[in-house]
Amino acid sequence: MEELSVIKIGYACQALAVEDTQLRSCIMKNADEERLKEIIAYNLDALERIMEYNRAQEITLFRISSELVPFGSSPVNSLKWDLRFAERFREIGRKLKEYGIRVSMHPGQYTVLNSPDTAVVKRAVEDLEYHCKVLDALKTAPDSKLILHVGGIYQDKEAAMKRFEDNYKLLHDGIKARLVLENDDKSYTISDVLELGLKLGIPVVFDHLHNRINCSDPSKNDSFWIEASKSTWKDIDGRQKIHYSQQEGGKKPGSHSLTIETREFVRYYESILFHDLDVMLEVKDKNLSAVKCILLITPESKGIQDLEKEWARYKYTVLERAPHIYQEIRTLLKDKTSYPAVQFYSLIDEACKEPENIGHSVNAAMHIWGYFKHQATEKEKTAFLKSIENYRLGSASSSALKRQLERLTRKYGNPYLAASYYFLLS
């Protein structure tokens, strides 16, 4: 029997508009044992809350931020954090398993394994060990990956690739079992990376936008490269992964877009849907786009009530940008037998592109104020009305207004508003 291909969608590092999930950090000179312990404990709690959110949204793919343990790979942090917090890591790991969430990590552009400078390589190895230790402490399966770029060129790509091979061989087996290579936006194309991956037995993540910027062969489409990368994924490595992002218009090539644009995404999805893939989105609005893309491509397991939940989170943003679209979406969602996901998100995309309009923004702010006007103190009332006036006159920004309303939302504990995307400053 033929199995249907499945596309799963995930997002990276942060869950926006989810309370108490923002990771904390500190600067090096303040990184004493006391503070580090406090931050790690907090960050693990935050990670657990992100996973609860992911489960509720049926998101089963997530990248854990490298910031989870501040200075996790530096002598500045001499805590045996993996042992000290072993039980907390295990608890979270159990939930990952129970919820079916596949996690990965992605050391940044400053982790360079192929540097000619041995001190840089040493730090790169330490950094990989840190990331690996997090995944090990969570007791994740071998399909939980560590994604890395090849590194720099140093005027001689061949020699630099050879150095990658040599240094890779020195890594311990725990890291090798998790390491995955990705094509980057300026040095190593997908064919370079495939050459290394096939030779060394390392799975390869194909990055859509990087390949557009740093293209190895304009005559080949994404489907070709996905197929070419497929054989680098062995059974034990889990489902093949790719990265997907869109170019932010008007910014330099490679800049990630603020959100995943609906119609462009649907077109892309249709071009890859015959592959079985985990797709990691790299986009500024993180989980917002993940929820969007999941609702766009999995209509069989979703219904109009899911769009209505999304509408509850988007409505004030739409109201402040484009009241006519607000009305249009209300009409669109009236037919409870329909599932107009593409139209719904296209309208939201359209609304978000509208420029700020003072009258509309005041209107939306007054709607939110309506939740508090009876419980707010006189002082809060005076302050809010004054801010509205200042905003109207052009002497205050809308973000000041939103901060004020967000503070009231937290103070008076309104969970409906707390989940609203309205407060994510534009």
Add this chain to the structure above:
DNA sequence: TGACGTCAAGATCCG
């Protein structure tokens, strides 16, 4: 030497 990317912490300013 500074851009690149990231984004909260830290520092400073303001009322």
Add this chain to the structure above:
DNA sequence: CGGATCTTGACGTCA
């Protein structure tokens, strides 16, 4: 004094 706003940090490569 608290809140708003501006600056710094931490990493490696490359021009």
